[in-house]
Amino acid sequence: ILIVLGILFLGVAVLLSYFMSKRAMIPIRQSFQRQKEFVADASHELRTPLSILNSSLDVFEMEDGEHLSDFSKTVLVNMKDEVKRMAKMVSDLLTLARSETDRPALTVERFDLVPTIEQLVSSTGPLAQSKNISLHHHMPSILIVYGDHERIKQLLYILVDNAIKYTPPGGEVHLTVSVEAREKQTMILIKVRDTGVGIAPEDAERIFDRFYRVEKNRSRKMGGTGLGLAIAKWIVEIHQGSIHVSSVPGQGSTFTVALPISTSKSAAI
Ligand code: ADP
Numbered sequence: 224i225l226i227v228l229g230i231l232f233l234g235v236a237v238l239l240s241y242f243m244s245k246r247a248m249i250p251i252r253q254s255f256q257r258q259k260e261f262v263a264d265a266s267h268e269l270r271t272p273l274s275i276l277n278s279s280l281d282v283f284e285m286e287d288g289e290h291l292s293d294f295s296k297t298v299l300v301n302m303k304d305e306v307k308r309m310a311k312m313v314s315d316l317l318t319l320a321r322s323e324t325d326r327p328a329l330t331v332e333r334f335d336l337v338p339t340i341e342q343l344v345s346s347t348g349p350l351a352q353s354k355n356i357s358l359h360h361h362m363p364s365i366l367i368v369y370g371d372h373e374r375i376k377q378l379l380y381i382l383v384d385n386a387i388k389y390t391p392p393g394g395e396v397h398l399t400v401s402v403e404a405r406e407k408q409t410m411i412l413i414k415v416r417d418t419g420v421g422i423a424p425e426d427a428e429r430i431f432d433r434f435y436r437v438e439k440n441r442s443r444k445m446g447g448t449g450l451g452l453a454i455a456k457w458i459v460e461i462h463q464g465s466i467h468v469s470s471v472p473g474q475g476s477t478f479t480v481a482l483p484i485s486t487s488k489s490a491a492i
Pocket of ligand 1: 381385386387389390417419420421422430435436437438442443446447448449450451452453476
């Protein structure tokens with residue numbers, strides 16, 4: 224009887240401490256949630272004044288641009304660049320803040336990735352051309368996937384845009400997308416290879432962290448925010464995929480993304 228009573232007492236004590244610790248966690252969790260919602264709301268509110276500022280600068284440039292001194296013209300160009308950078312940062316912060324709230328993050332649909340890639344190549348083409356970088360893409364003629372179309376587009380854009388940004392003039396960028404049947408799942412493999420500056424092993428572990436930039440000045444000049452790869456990693460993770468980078472400093476980098484795909488929507492990624 225004593226042993227049974229002892230076990231019962233122990234069980235009740237364990238249960239009590241479990242529920243009490245759960246209760247104690249509630250205010251902490253609520254406070255985290257409020258903080259995340261604050262960042263999301265603040266980023267959202269900042270978008271409107273920034274877009275007004277941006278269009279006001281455009282109007283100013285159109286109406287008075289010719290009468291400005293060289294110095295004022297340089298100031299205006301700098302202002303426009305910084306407003307654009309800030310707008311990008313606000314939009315990136317909003318994406319990341321939303322990624323942490325309890326709102327649903329994925330809108331899964333069935334789509335062909337091929338037109339998306341073609342569109343991406345034509346929209347990033349001008350940036351590549353301006354740096355005399357040859358941008359190549361390799362893929363099958365049809366690539367049906369289940370996933371969040373907008374997010375996958377954003378993921379591809381971040382990787383290709385980075386590859387162009389961190390490759391000196393005259394270099395090459397290759398985007399290769401293929402399908403690979405693995406033991407339990409079919410995967411879409413996305414590889415973005417460049418012949419750019421590369422990434423040292425100690426930095427490779429950290430570039431997916433928020434605001435981490437290997438060279439702040441270079442990233443800044445390219446209009447970077449240090450948030451792109453954090454968003455890329457989040458997009459990959461919500462699709463239950465993986466992302467990694469291999470690189471030889473001074474010779475180039477290859478980012479590889481593996482996304483599970485499925486042929487039925489019920490088992491969608
Ligand atoms: P950023 O806005 O600065 O480009 P990211 O999060 O996209 O921010 O990337 C973080 C850092 O990783 C960059 O600042 C850069 O130092 C490094 N990086 C990203 N992509 C590449 C690449 N293809 N080649 C070399 N370095 C890269």
